[in-house]
Amino acid sequence: MSKYIVHLRYYPGDSLEEIRPTDLDRIAEEHGVEVSFEKIDKREMVDGKLREETLDRPLEEISQEIITIRSEDEPRLRQAIAAIYDRYRSPRTPYGLWGSSPEGARLAKAVADETGGGW
């Protein structure tokens, strides 16, 4: 298992642009880290608008896009996170890093604080 595992959870409207796996592959290659992507969409169209009830639902099950970064190397991971934030911005909520390893979460928070995370 990697020393650093970072889950970046973006909820509808959070990311600055569409998250494309091809763009993530490029970031992974450039910085020598492992990047994967998962999209969960539980929204339903109600009167022409996308709606979802999220109260009392598990964090992992509500609509979101999750970028997961794995690495053993802190400087590389740091650069990869910065590149992701530069493109999409950082997650917005205190649970936006939920499921990350403690070291990974610490690093992801530090990069957001240093760069502003695009916010």
Added chain:
Amino acid sequence: MKILGLLASYRKNGNSDILAKEALMGAEEAGAEVELLRLTDHRIEPCQGFGLCLFRKEGCHIKDDVKFIWSKIGEADGILLSGPCYFLEATAVIKQLIDRAWVLAHRGDFRGKYASVMITYGTKGWTSLAMLQPNIFFGILGFKVIHREAVHTQGLGEVVHENESLQKARLIGFELAQAVQKQDPTYRSTPGLCPICQDWNIRVLKDRKNVECPTCGVRGRLTVRDGVIDVEFDQRALAEYRFDPEVCYNHFTYHIKPSRDYFMRTKDERKALVQRYKNYLKAEE
């Protein structure tokens, strides 16, 4: 058609009071029924952060006059907000209401109503945030603001010497009533830099590449052409400004409601960690 004057000033017969009344006279001229509500006559408790208004249908548990104020706003078709800027910003009573208004952004009870704002101030150069609270307030409520005017006047009631200001106030009230009648949201005051809130304040993001309107959260790039500073706002950002109904929906649905699951899942760990602070510097009860 009803225009409600909301007075964010304690002082009776003060400049904000006089301007509000002059504007309401203008609204009456345009055929409106008018009423004046002095916010400082009412008890507005601070938000206690319980989140009941967000998580439970019964809403806020605080027993004060805020529900009454919302009911008066609900009855009106247009709001005329008048108050002073004492220290850079509008008065705190507006902020008190903002903190109590969050759930309304989600529910959208008042969305689509009209508003005009008049802020009095004494010293030029001490008003840079004067429109901040009014913009947040009406942004949250989803009002269409058609005037934002800062009126230069200082001592108690001195504005009666300022004919132009009085005439402007009368016109503001008249045009507000007309805007409601014609359902015409055209902006009547001098436009500002932000096309949404018309304010002039711009925040530089930490990346030193982008700027944003701190109120509306609309980002863009700073430009200088022939010595003139401007902002090229991002079109998607303009469509997704902070108080857009869908943006507010996403905020409540994904940034607030799921926080309960996070809170519950971290409860046991927190219970142990928080002990360190519980009895430290405990205030006398």
